[in-house]
Structures are given as structure tokens and as C-alpha cells.
Amino acid sequence: MGNIFSDRISDVPRSFIRDILKVTLDDSIISFAGGMPNRDLFPVEELSAATGRLFAESGRDILQYSSSEGYPALREWIAARYKATKNIDVHPDNILITSGSQQGLDLLGKTFLNEEDEVAIEEPGYLGAIQAFSVYKTRFHPVPVDMAGADTGALQRALSGSRVKLFYCVPNFQNPSGISYCLENRREIAALIQGKDTLLIEDDPYGELRFMGAGKPSFRQLLPHKTVLLGSFSKIVAPSFRIGWLVAGDEIMEKLVIAKQASDLHTNYFGQRVIFQYLKDNDIDAHIEKIRTAYGRQRDAMVSAIEEHFPEEVTYTRPEGGMFLWIALPGGLSAMEVFKRAIVRKVAFVPGDPFYVNRKDVNTLRLNYSSVDEETIRTGIKRLGDVLKEMLHRAAP
Numbered sequence: 422m423g424n425i426f427s428d429r430i431s432d433v434p435r436s437f438i439r440d441i442l443k444v445t446l447d448d449s450i451i452s453f454a455g456g457m458p459n460r461d462l463f464p465v466e467e468l469s470a471a472t473g474r475l476f477a478e479s480g481r482d483i484l485q486y487s488s489s490e491g492y493p494a495l496r497e498w499i500a501a502r503y504k505a506t507k508n509i510d511v512h513p514d515n516i517l518i519t520s521g522s523q524q525g526l527d528l529l530g531k532t533f534l535n536e537e538d539e540v541a542i543e544e545p546g547y548l549g550a551i552q553a554f555s556v557y558k559t560r561f562h563p564v565p566v567d568m569a570g571a572d573t574g575a576l577q578r579a580l581s582g583s584r585v586k587l588f589y590c591v592p593n594f595q596n597p598s599g600i601s602y603c604l605e606n607r608r609e610i611a612a613l614i615q616g617k618d619t620l621l622i623e624d625d626p627y628g629e630l631r632f633m634g635a636g637k638p639s640f641r642q643l644l645p646h647k648t649v650l651l652g653s654f655s656k657i658v659a660p661s662f663r664i665g666w667l668v669a670g671d672e673i674m675e676k677l678v679i680a681k682q683a684s685d686l687h688t689n690y691f692g693q694r695v696i697f698q699y700l701k702d703n704d705i706d707a708h709i710e711k712i713r714t715a716y717g718r719q720r721d722a723m724v725s726a727i728e729e730h731f732p733e734e735v736t737y738t739r740p741e742g743g744m745f746l747w748i749a750l751p752g753g754l755s756a757m758e759v760f761k762r763a764i765v766r767k768v769a770f771v772p773g774d775p776f777y778v779n780r781k782d783v784n785t786l787r788l789n790y791s792s793v794d795e796e797t798i799r800t801g802i803k804r805l806g807d808v809l810k811e812m813l814h815r816a817a818p
């Protein structure tokens with residue numbers, strides 16, 4: 422049989438993270454590689470109770486097909502939460518429930534991207550977005566990010582091309598770097614996008630997980646008519662439900678609903694009902710506070726272990742929330758080489774490579790602290806520090 426696969430799928434790289442995670446299935450390896458929430462914090466009993474209650478009270482309803490837009494009560498809940506927590510006005514009709522925010526990215530690709538259309542994307546950027554948009558044979562314009570946010574000069578240059586349809590960003594506790602955009606940077610970006618035929622895609626799965634510092638306004642507030650905002654229950658309840666959402670204006674919603682119908686008719690209705698029942702019966706703020714406290718402690722453990730054990734030439738971000746921290750090694754040291762040696766010492770991370778659209782053999786890497794307890798963090802960082810010291814020592818003349 423010849424090549425029967427579409428160009429679309431043949432050109433998309435496999436998810437490097439999924440492949441790398443296989444190595445870390447070995448229990449003796451301390452893994453900072455995953456992007457997983459801490460399983461000890463899943464509200465298991467509460468979700469079990471919500472499910473039992475639903476079967477007892479509405480067993481026949483919850484097993485039926487439902488609407489493409491999503492369960493109305495859940496959409497109303499999300500709208501009310503935006504108002505209560507961030508003072509963002511969103512009508513429930515402008516919320517589309519998606520199969521995780523990852524599906525939101527795919528639907529946006531389907532709805533907006535013709536072959537060769539261009540997307541401006543953070544560098545380093547979320548590799549799930551790189552993969553989702555790559556399916557549509559898009560061209561990427563990398564926009565570097567640093568501790569203050571996205572490089573507005575690079576964004577401006579990218580936007581001067583005529584086909585940049587989307588600027589994709591994660592302004593709160595970015596995956597992979599953990600950085601957040603400051604207010605000034607958000608304002609400048611909003612002003613740049615304002616006059617262009619470009620939509621800003623604000624992916625915000627981590628926004629609720631702030632454990633220090635002050636919250637910043639959403640692009641949905643700074644640039645309401647040109648922002649599509651994505652959210653998710655993956656990091657605040659549990660990822661297995663695959664339930665997220667996006668917020669978009671009427672005209673865009675209409676097209677996205679068509680894309681959604683073509684993809685899967687609707688997001689798992691049973692899961693939507695369980696999540697909603699859980700939210701109704703429990704105090705989600707108290708639950709999120711538990712996650713924030715735990716991740717804040719884990720982040721502190723990682724930062725202080727890095728201070729103690731990493732060579733001083735290594736630089737790192739100090740996230741105010743979320744699940745990741747980003748490391749830059751002294752020039753010349755390849756993160757991929759460090760990875761190979763680190764695995765032998767039973768510690769894993771994700772080398773920076775897959776987070777770039779056009780660079781290889783980079784000297785950056787991502788560390789996840791949410792799914793590893795504090796003591797294990799200290800042990801793993803010490804192991805990694807030993808590897809780095811050895812390699813730097815060897816590299817020195």
C-alpha cells in the first residue's frame with residue numbers, strides 16, 4: 422500500500438512529551454517531566470458522591486445526547502464565576518464547552534486557518550498548541566517571552582505580515598516557562614492587536630492557581646472584541662473529564678459551534694453533569710485554595726533546592742503560580758544531552774526543544790513541580806544539580 426496518509430497528518434510531529442513520559446514510567450525515576458496536577462488533591466470522594474447522586478436522581482437524563490454548545494447550567498456557572506472572581510462580563514451564550522481546552526485549540530485551527538496562514542506564538546510556547554495548529558499547515562512566527570511577558574517588538578514585526586490570523590498566548594504562569602505577563606505588557610499587546618485583522622487567543626488553564634503576587638486583567642477585559650479566552654477544569658478539578666470551554670463573540674461562536682458539531686457533536690455530557698453537580702455541592706474556592714497552597718509549597722521547595730544545588734551559572738524563572746519552572750543552562754550545554762545523563766541518575770525533565778517551532782538542541786528545559794512532593798523535589802533537584810555540575814566541569818577548559 423502506498424502512502425495513504427494526508428499531508429496534514431504526515432507533517433505533524435508526534436507529541437514529544439507523550440514519548441518522553443514512557444521513559445519516566447519507571448518508578449525509580451523522579452520525574453519533573455509531566456504536566457500533571459497532583460493526584461493526591463483530586464476530590465475523589467466528592468466526585469463519587471456527585472456521580473451517585475446524579476444516577477439516583479437523573480439517571481436517564483445524564484445518559485442522553487445533548488447540545489453542541491454544552492450543558493446550559495454549566496455555561497451559566499462559568500459566566501457567573503468570571504463575574505465573581507475577575508469582574509468579567511460574559512453571557513453564557515458566548516461560552517462553548519469543549520473536550521478540554523486542547524479541543525478549543527483544534528476548533529480554532531479548523532475555523533480560522535487556511536494552509537499557509539500564519540500564527541504568532543510564544544517562544545518557548547505550549548507544545549500542544551504548536552501541534553494543534555500544525556495540523557492546519559500553518560506557519561509560525563515565534564514571539565520570545567521573558568519575565569515581563571511577550572516581546573512586543575517581535576509581535577509587531579510578526580503582525581506586519583498580512584496573514585497572521587492568530588496570536589496565541591498563555592499570559593498567566595505560562596506552559597512551559599511559568600512566567601506571567603505584567604500589566605504594561607498586556608496593555609501594549611492589546612494596543613498592537615487592536616488595529617489588526619488578528620485575533621488574540623488567551624489560553625488560561627492556570628489563572629486560578631496563583632499562590633503569590635497580584636492578579637492581572639485578562640485580555641478579555643483589555644481587548645474584549647478581539648480575544649478568544651480558553652479555560653479548563655483540568656487543573657482545578659481533574660483532567661480525565663476532558664472538560665474545558667472557550668469564550669468568544671457571537672459571530673465566532675456560530676462558526677465554532679459548526680466546527681464542534683463536525684468534530685464530536687458535543688462534549689461528554691455525563692462528565693459535564695458530574696462536574697456541575699460537584700460544583701453545586703461543594704466549595705470550589707476552598708478546593709482551589711488547597712491546590713494553591715500545595716503548589717506554592719512545592720514551588721518554594723524547588724526554588725530553594727535549585728539555589729542550593731545548581732551551579733550558579735544556571736538561571737531559572739520564579740513563577741507566581743501554575744505548575745512549571747523554566748531553566749536556562751549556560752550556552753553550549755545541550756538540554757537533550759543533560760536529559761540523557763539525568764535519566765541514568767534517575768531524574769527526568771523535558772528538554773526545551775519541543776517548545777520551539779524552529780530551533781533544536783536548545784539549552785533550556787522545563788521542570789514541573791506540581792506532581793512531586795517536597796522531599797522528592799529536593800532529592801531530584803540534588804541529582805540534577807550533580808549532573809549539571811559534572812557536565813559544566815567537564816565542559817570547562
Ligand SMILES: Cc1ncc(COP(=O)(O)O)c(C=O)c1O
Nearest residue numbers: 456521522523547596653655665
Ligand atoms: C497552556 C495549556 N493549554 C491547554 C492545555 C490542555 O488542557 P486541557 O486538559 O484542558 O485540554 C494545557 C495542558 O497542559 C496547557 O498547559
